[in-house]
Amino acid sequence: MPESKPVNQWKQLDRDLGRIGAVEYATQYVAQPLVGFGIALVFIVVAAFASTLFFGGDRHSYVVIAAAAFGAYMAVNIGANDVANNMGPAVGANALTMGGAIVIAALFESAGALLAGGDVVSTISKGIIDPQSVASSEVFIWAMMAALISSALWVNLATWVGAPVSTTHSVVGGVMGAGVAAAGFSAVNWPTMGTIAASWVISPVLGGLIAAGFLAFIKVMIIYREDKIAAARRWVPTLIAIMSGVFATYLAMKGLAKIVSIGFGSACLIGLVVGLITLAVARPLVWRQSEGLENRNRSLKVLFNMPLILSAALLSFAHGANDVANAVGPLAAIVHAESFGTFAGKVDIPTWVMVTGAFGISFGLVLFGPKLIRMVGSQITKLNPMRAYCVALSAAITVIVASALGLPVSSTHIAVGGVFGVGFFREWDSERRARVSAAKRATIKRIAPEERRRRKLVRRSHFLTIVAAWVITVPAAALMSGGIFALLRLAFVG
Template sequence: MSVRSRLRKKETLDKDLDKIVRFEEAAGHVSRGLAGPGLSLLFIAAAALFAAVYVSGEHNSVIIIIAAMLGGYMALNIGANDVANNVGPAVGSRALSMVGALAIAAVFESAGALIAGGDVVGTISKGIVDPATVSDTGTFIWAMMAALISSALWVNLATVLGAPVSTTHSVVGGVMGAGIAAAGFSAVNWPTMGAIAASWVISPVLGGVIGAAFLAFIKIKIIYQDDKIAASRRWVPVLLGVMAAAFSAYLAMKGLKKIIHLDGFVIIAIGVGFGIATYALTKPVIRRQSEGMENRNQSVRHLFSIPLICSAALLSFAHGANDVANAVGPLAAVVHTAEAGEVLAKVSIPWWVMLIGAMGISIGLVLFGPKLIRMVGEQITKLNPMRAYCVALSAAVTVIIASWLGLPVSSTHIAVGAVFGVGFFREWYTSKSKRRRAYMSRKLGNVRPNGEPRPHPTAVSQPEEARRRMLVRRAHFTTIVAAWVITVPAAAMLSAVIFLLLDAAF
C-alpha cells in the first residue's frame, strides 16, 4: 500500500473516530438531562415499595401506595423549589459553594423533618375545608389525592419557570379546590382564606422592610464609618447576638413543637439568653479575627461569612420541621382514612410517611434545587455576605413577629421579599443618601478645599445613570409576584378538575 493510500485511510479513520466522540458527547449531554427525572422516578417507585411493606394486606392498600407515590412526588418538588430560600442567599454571596449548600440543606432539612417534624397535622390544611362537609371517606380520599396531585404539579411548573412559590399556599389551594368540587363553596372557610390571601402582601412586605432595616443599620454603623474595623468590633457581636436570639426563639417556637411545648415567656427567655451568651462569646472572637485586617468593605464581609453559613443550616432545620407536613399532610390523611374508615380534622403522621417526606425533600433539593438557588441568590439582585445575612436574619425575625401578632405568613414570601427589600433599599440608598455621597466624596477626593464638590469627570447622562442604578431585575420581580398571586387559584382550579376526573373514574 502506498504512503498516500495509508494517509487517506488514516484521515478517514480519524474522521470516523471524531464522529464517534461527538456522538458520545451528545449522548452524555442528553443523559445528564434525563438523570434527574430518572432518579426521581426511582425514588417514587421506592416510596411505593416502602409503603407496600407497611400496608400490604390491609384494606385499601392500593390507594395508600398510590398516595405514597404522590406524597413522594410532592416532597421532591418542595425540595426543588422551597429549600432554595434558605441557602440561596449564602450561595449568592459566595459564603457557600453550591455543593456545600446542597449538603448542608439536605442534612438539616432531613434532620428537622425527622427530629422535630410535627407529629400531628391538620389534614384539611389549617381549617380551609370543614370535615363535616366531606364526611364520605371515598370522597375525602379523592379530594386529598387531587390536592396532592395539583399542588405538586403547580410547584413543579413554577420550578421549571424559575419562580419560587409557597408550597403551603399550593397545598391550601389544592385542598380548597377539591373541597369546592366535592361539597360546594359553602365547605370553604372563607375568613381563613381571606387571612391567607392577606399574607400574600404581609409576608414579602414585612420581610423586605425588616431586611432593609438591618442593611441600613450595617451601612450606617459599619460600612460608612471611617474606621470600619473598629465599628465592626463594636457592632458585629451585637448583630450575631440578635441572630442567635432570633434563631433560638424561632426554633423553640416553630421547630421543636414535637419535642416540647413552650409558652411565650419561656421562648422569649430562651432567645434573650442565647443572644446574650452569643454576644459575650463572639466579641473576643471578632476582635481576634479582625486583627491585621485592612480597613475596607471586603474585610467586614469576611466577618459575616461563618454566621451566614450557620443561619442557612438553622433555616433549613426549621423549614424541614415545619414544611414536611405540606408533602405528607394529605398523605397522612389518606392513610388514616383508608385504614380507619373515618374522616378526622387531625391525624398522627406515621413515621414511614414522615421518612418519605424527609427523603423526598432532600433528593429533590439535590437533583433540581440549584436552579432556584441561583435565582434567589444571584439573579434577583447582587448579594454579598452582609446583604445575605440581612436576608437570613429577616426571615427568622419576621416569622417571630408575625406569629406573635397572629398574622399568617409564608416563609417563601418572607425570604424572597427580604431579597427584594435589600435590593430596592440599595437602589434608594445609592441615589438618595447624603451620608453615602459624603462618604464617597471623602473616599474619592471629590471635594474641593473649600468643601464644595468637584464635578465628576466621567459623569453620565441621568437616564443612563438611572438604569445603571436599578439593582433589582424587574423581570424576575414581576414573574415572581405574578406566580405568588395566582398560586392559590391555579392550584384550586387544577385540583377541582382532577377531583372531578377521579370521582367520575372511580
C-alpha cells in the same frame, strides 16, 4: 510528496475523534436531565411500594400506594423549589459552594423533619374546609388525593418556570379547590382564606423591610465608618448575638413542638439567654478573626461567612420541622381515613410518611435544586455575605413576629421578599449617594432613561415573574385540584 499521505491520515483521524468526542459530550449533556428524572421516578416507585410494608394490606391499599407515590412526588418538588430560599443567599454570597449548600440543606432538612417535625397536622390545611361538610370518607379521600396531586403539579410547574413559590399556599389552594368541588363554596372557611391572601402581601413586605433595615444599619454603623475594622469589632458580635437569640426563639417556638411545648414568652426568654451567651463568646472570636484585616469593605465579608452558613443550616432545620408536615398533610389524612374509615380535623403523621417527606426533599434538592438556588442567590440581585446575612436574619424575625400576631406567613415569600428588600434598598442608597456627590461637586448629571434602567440593581423581569407566580398560586392550584377531583370522582366514586 510520499510523506504527506500519513500526515493527512492523522489529520483525518483527529477530525473523526473530535466528532466522536463532540457527540459523546452532547449525549452526556442531553442525558443529564434524564438521569435526574430517572432517579426521582425510582424513589417515587420505591416509596409507593414501601407503603405496603407499613400499611395493612386490605382491599383499599391501592389508594394508599397511589397517595404515597404522589406524596413522594410532592416532597421531591419541595426539595427542588422551597429549599432554595434557605440556601440561595449563602450560595449567591459565595459563602457556600453549590455542593456544600446541597449537603448541608439535605442533612438539616431531613433532621428537622425527622427529629422535630410535628406529629400532628391539620388535614384540612389550617381550617380551609370543614371535613364534616364532605359526604363520606371515600369522597374525602379523593378530595385529599386531588389536593396532593394538584399542589405537586403546580410546584413542579413553578420550578420549571424558575419561580420560587410557597408549598404551603399550593397545598392550601389544592385543599380549597377539592373542598369546593366536593361540598360547594359553603365548605370553605372564607375568613381564613382572606387572612392567607393578606399574607401574600404581609410576608414579603415585612421580610423586605426587616432585611433592608439591617442592611442600612450595617452600612451606617460599619461600612461607611472611617475605621471599618474597629466598627466591625464593636457591632458584628452584636449582630451574631441577635441572630443566635432569634434562631433560638424561632426553634423553641416552631421547631421543637414535637419534643416540648413552649409558649411565646418562654421562647423569647430562651432567645435572650442564648443571645447574651453568644455575645460573650463572639467578641473575642471576632477580635481575633479581624486581626490583620485591611480597612476595606472586602475584609468585612470574612466576618459574616460563618454566621451566614450557620443561619442557612438553622433555617433548613426549621423548614424541615414545619413545612414538611404541611406538605404531607393530605397524605397523612388519606392514610388515617383508610385506616379508620373516618376523617378528622387533625391526625397523627405516621413515621413512614415523615420519612417519605424527608428523603423526598433531599432527592429533589440534590437532583433539581441548583436551578432555584441560583435564581434566589444571584439572579434577582447581587448578594455578598453581609446582604445575605440580612436576608437570613429577616426570615427568622419575620416568622417570629407573624407567629406572635397570629398571621399565617410563607417562609418562601419572606426569604425572597428579603432578597428584594436588600436589592431595592441598594438601588435607593446608590441613587441617594450619587445625588449627594453630584450636589457636592455642583454638577448634576442627567442620565438617559435607558442608562437608568441598565443601572437597576434588581432584575425587574424576575421580580414580575415571581410576584405573578405568588398571586396565582392559590387560585391555580385550586382550579387544578377541582378538575382533578371531578375526574377522580367520575372514575372511582361514581
